[in-house]
Amino acid sequence: MLRTILIVDDEPGTRNGIRKTLELWADGRYRVECAANGVEAAEWLERDTAHLLITDVRMPEVSGLDLIRLLEGRPDRPASVVISGYAEFEYVQTALRLGAVGYLLKPIDKEELLEMTERALKQEEERHRAEKLARLVDPKLFAIKEEEFRPGGPVGEVMEYVDGHLQEQLTMADMAAKVHLNASYFSVLFKEEAGIPFSEYVTRRRIQHAKQLLAQTRLPVGQIAEQVGYSTDKYFIKVFKQLEQISPSRYRSEMAEYY
Known part of the structure; x- marks a missing residue:
């Protein structure tokens, strides 16, 4: 789908001049739309997306x-x-504080228009790319710092084991036995040091690895489910949706353009 530029100006001459300049520059690479005023633009933005x-x-x-x-x-x-006249610089300053990339003074210079357009589109693309790639990282896992755990401590040892054995059945009782602790005590210790329960850690690590596989490989969803420890893709999809608010296949399609 073509990325879209929306031009909003209540002066027909300015609006149409910008449109013609951008359409010639875009040469079919972008969709250029116009709105004659702010009301029309607000309605357009409710039903469509501009870049x-x-x-x-x-x-x-x-x-x-x-x-x-x-x-x-x-x-x-x-x-x-934003487009402004010389007497409107206070408005421009407000727009910049609100996140506008820059401004164009009337009468608009074509070279400045194209330079600003290219800069703004590049920033928009980079921002969305960063936001999409950030979705690869689980915020709770990111918050768990390795240095929080004593060298050779039971919680760190179990985390390391879990990370390398996601395909296997990983029960708290087995992990507690692995580090020679009572299961109840290990449960309390893990949550105290990691900040999340053991079962949640395992789930988040599995989904984290699944996201990486979805984004970086073309493996079928069912095969990915098996690789991260789920016996059925139906249950894997359910858990994935609970954590990510999106299906694995939709996640893959949204991430595809960056890999």
């Missing part, structure tokens, strides 16, 4: 600042560039 928003900073009813605020917090929010 770059180029908007006049001041418009009646819904301003460019309103549009940028509207998109705050959205996972698919576009990069934004």
Whole structure:
């Protein structure tokens, strides 16, 4: 699907000039859309996705600042560039604080427009890439620091064993016996040192490894399920969805463009 640039300006001359310049530059690589005012743009953004928003900073009813605020917090929010006159620099400063990549002064110079567009699209792509790749990392596992555990301590020893034997059945009783501890005591000790229960650690390590396999290989989901210790792909998919709020196949398709 083509990435989309949305141009918003209530001055037809400015709006159409930007559109023509970008369409010629894009040469079919991007979809270029227009909205005649902020209200129209807000409605467009409710039903569609833009990768770059180029908007006049001041418009009646819904301003460019309103549009940028509207998109705050959205996972698919576009990069934004604002258009302004010399007397509107206070608005530009606000837009920059809200995360706008930069601004264009009227009358708009074509070279500056294209330079800003390329810079904004590159930043948007890098941000989304970083956000997608961050999904490979489980935040709770990331928070567990190796130095928190005593050298050769039972919790660290069990974690190391689990990480290397995800295909196997890993019960707390077996792991406690492996480090010569009572199962009840080991359960309390593991949660105290790791911050999460043993069973949750095993689940998160399995799903973490599954995410890596989904992103970096073309192995079937059923085979990945087996490699991370699940006897059925149905149960694996259920657990994966509970942790990631997305199915393994959907996760794979969303990560595919980065591998």
